[in-house]
Amino acid sequence: MSDPLTAEHVLEFPGGYTRSTGPVIGRFLTELRAGRIVGTRTAGGRVLVPPLEYDPATGDPVTGEYVEVGPAGTVTACAWVAEPRPEHPLDRPFAWALIQLDGADTALVHAVDAGNPKAVRPGTRVWPVWRGERRGHITDLSCFAPEVTRIVSPVRVPYTLRAGGALGVFLEGIRRGVFIGGRCASCGKVYVPYRLSCPQCGVAIGERVELPDTGTVTTFAINNLPDPRAPEVPFVSAYVLLDGADVPLIALVGGIPAHEVRQGMRVRAEWVPESERTASMANIRWFAPTGELDVEL
Numbered sequence: 355m356s357d358p359l360t361a362e363h364v365l366e367f368p369g370g371y372t373r374s375t376g377p378v379i380g381r382f383l384t385e386l387r388a389g390r391i392v393g394t395r396t397a398g399g400r401v402l403v404p405p406l407e408y409d410p411a412t413g414d415p416v417t418g419e420y421v422e423v424g425p426a427g428t429v430t431a432c433a434w435v436a437e438p439r440p441e442h443p444l445d446r447p448f449a450w451a452l453i454q455l456d457g458a459d460t461a462l463v464h465a466v467d468a469g470n471p472k473a474v475r476p477g478t479r480v481w482p483v484w485r486g487e488r489r490g491h492i493t494d495l496s497c498f499a500p501e502v503t504r505i506v507s508p509v510r511v512p513y514t515l516r517a518g519g520a521l522g523v524f525l526e527g528i529r530r531g532v533f534i535g536g537r538c539a540s541c542g543k544v545y546v547p548y549r550l551s552c553p554q555c556g557v558a559i560g561e562r563v564e565l566p567d568t569g570t571v572t573t574f575a576i577n578n579l580p581d582p583r584a585p586e587v588p589f590v591s592a593y594v595l596l597d598g599a600d601v602p603l604i605a606l607v608g609g610i611p612a613h614e615v616r617q618g619m620r621v622r623a624e625w626v627p628e629s630e631r632t633a634s635m636a637n638i639r640w641f642a643p644t645g646e647l648d649v650e651l
């Protein structure tokens with residue numbers, strides 16, 4: 355048997371097919387043009403959005419009452435469209451969603467411009483995004499967008515830090531290229547930076563101790579986020595226990611690839627040239643390996 359004869363046709367109304375809306379959809383679209391979303395109330399009191407002429411539950415005509423709903427609503431279900439087609443309302447990935455507008459008992463299908471699929475899920479609150487020029491069409495609602503819950507704002511807070519007594523003593527030492535610590539007369543612990551009282555014993559610290567600029571890495575972190583104080587990424591910040599101190603100091607470690615830094619590594623402060631020094635920790639570029647054998651911690 356031979357194949358049946360076929361011919362390809364396209365039914366198309368290039369100028370658009372004019373159809374009448376009926377009173378209910380007509381009212382809905384007219385309200386859209388005015389920037390409002392309305393539903394119809396059923397005899398049972400439910401609000402249908404988009405509006406219908408008949409209550410789908412009972413088949414009875416709806417009441418003549420139009421109820422303004424929204425404009426915000428809650429997503430009840432959604433599907434992410436990763437590759438929009440030409441006829442889709444948005445030219446970038448978006449979600450098709452069922453949106454129950456505030457005050458409505460049924461949900462409306464519309465596009466949600468969420469940016470990424472994680473930003474839209476059942477329960478997400480969304481608001482309409484209106485077209486600049488409305489003409490009484492469902493596309494007067496360009497789409498919906500998730501509620502604004504966060505913003506990114508630039509922050510810059512210049513402030514002056516006054517060193518105070520103890521830190522002043524320490525930074526004056528740093529200006530000279532010396533670490534100044536304090537020894538507690540009660541427990542004998544040496545604290546660096548110098549401080550006025552022992553956090554363990556609570557007694558005032560009177561004795562100042564000059565410590566060498568060598569020490570041991572006790573613990574460290576490899577940082578992959580840039581920091582204005584660090585020369586490059588990744589960089590290593592470490593706790594360095596200066597020789598003779600009982601508490602470690604936090605400092606950069608440099609002069610060695612980040613992945614080669616280890617606990618127990620011996621390091622020495624690398625100072626900027628004397629002519630560039632101020633009473634600031636910027637005097638120490640970083641701590642670099644001394645080449646000595648690692649220390650058992």
Ligand SMILES: [Zn+2]
Nearest residue numbers: 538541552555
């Ligand atoms: Zn003490």
